[in-house]
Amino acid sequence: MNLTDPIFTDANKARKHLEATRWPNGPICPHCGSVDDATQLKGKAHRPGVYQCNAKECREQFTATVGTVFERSKIALNKWLLAAYLMTSSKKGVSAHQLHRTLGVTYKTAWFMEHRLRAAMAEAFPTALGGEGKTVEADETVVGGKEKNKRLSKRNPKHIGAVGKSVAFTLVERNGRARSFHVANVSGSTLGPIIFKNVSRKSALMTDDAGQYRPIGQEFASHETVNHGIEEYVRGDAHSNTVEGFFSILKRGVIGIYHHVSEAHLHRYLAEFDFRYSNRIALGVNDEQRWDELLRGIGGKRLTYRRIGQAANA
Ligand SMILES: [Zn+2]
Numbered sequence: 001m002n003l004t005d006p007i008f009t010d011a012n013k014a015r016k017h018l019e020a021t022r023w024p025n026g027p028i029c030p031h032c033g034s035v036d037d038a039t040q041l042k043g044k045a046h047r048p049g050v051y052q053c054n055a056k057e058c059r060e061q062f063t064a065t066v067g068t069v070f071e072r073s074k075i076a077l078n079k080w081l082l083a084a085y086l087m088t089s090s091k092k093g094v095s096a097h098q099l100h101r102t103l104g105v106t107y108k109t110a111w112f113m114e115h116r117l118r119a120a121m122a123e124a125f126p127t128a129l130g131g132e133g134k135t136v137e138a139d140e141t142v143v144g145g146k147e148k149n150k151r152l153s154k155r156n157p158k159h160i161g162a163v164g165k166s167v168a169f170t171l172v173e174r175n176g177r178a179r180s181f182h183v184a185n186v187s188g189s190t191l192g193p194i195i196f197k198n199v200s201r202k203s204a205l206m207t208d209d210a211g212q213y214r215p216i217g218q219e220f221a222s223h224e225t226v227n228h229g230i231e232e233y234v235r236g237d238a239h240s241n242t243v244e245g246f247f248s249i250l251k252r253g254v255i256g257i258y259h260h261v262s263e264a265h266l267h268r269y270l271a272e273f274d275f276r277y278s279n280r281i282a283l284g285v286n287d288e289q290r291w292d293e294l295l296r297g298i299g300g301k302r303l304t305y306r307r308i309g310q311a312a313n314a
Pocket residue numbers: 029030031032033034053054055058059060
């Protein structure tokens with residue numbers, strides 16, 4: 001996308017773009033779910049983009065932002081679209097400071113916009129990673145921690161309470177998607193349910209050689225381990241280079257762009273890095289398609305200022 005496109009400067013054009021992206025088959029009423037059965041209200045009495053549902057029992061009015069993370073926002077839609085484009089097209093993310101300067105909104109507004117967009121990046125209906133003939137790598141890392149803290153699984157899982165607050169656990173399907181979790185610890189009883197719920201049992205599972213993965217691995221088509229401790233990084237297909245690559249992008253983003261990620265919001269930052277990774281150019285998704293994907297995801301995830309504030313105080 002060209003950043004001088006009127007979509008990014010004209011709120012009306014931005015609205016039309018959002019409508020076309022969210023409603024390819026005509027307006028969808030968020031109240032009753034009817035498709036292409038609404039009338040756009042014209043005239044000075046209505047702001048542009050208000051529709052009235054024609055369904056007999058409904059007759060409600062709506063716009064393309066009702067029920068989305070953009071709802072009840074005073075920020076012009078063209079700024080939302082630009083923020084969404086910048087966040088989805090920058091490999092390591094965009095800081096709230098940068099967004100504040102680029103969009104001409106306050107820092108606080110930029111910060112809230114980013115968190116709402118991250119909420120929209122979360123998968124609404126996560127399906128299993130992997131499958132027959134596919135490999136899923138699993139690994140964990142401390143986000144924002146020191147290098148020497150990286151290999152958490154080498155420690156007694158019960159002894160990582162102090163650093164456990166910013167531990168990310170990531171599953172990556174080779175040549176596929178990534179899914180990350182903020183975990184309290186890396187014990188088998190924490191990681192097992194996450195792996196079982198998110199990875200197809202028909203997959204080959206690849207982990208480091210920490211003990212907690214052994215019983216979990218028995219449930220999968222195969223389970224291979226990599227021993228990072230003895231510089232044995234690549235042994236044929238037995239490697240964790242894919243998830244390590246994901247962590248390196250995550251860390252460069254967190255350290256270089258965001259500087260500090262509070263534990264209350266870590267899951268949202270992880271959703272952001274997962275989203276870009278799972279919709280990357282190597283999988284055939286270009287910047288514009290990735291942006292469209294985010295705009296299609298803004299529904300059903302309305303995140304109010306109040307709810308973000310509560311998370312910040314938690
Ligand atoms: Zn309706």
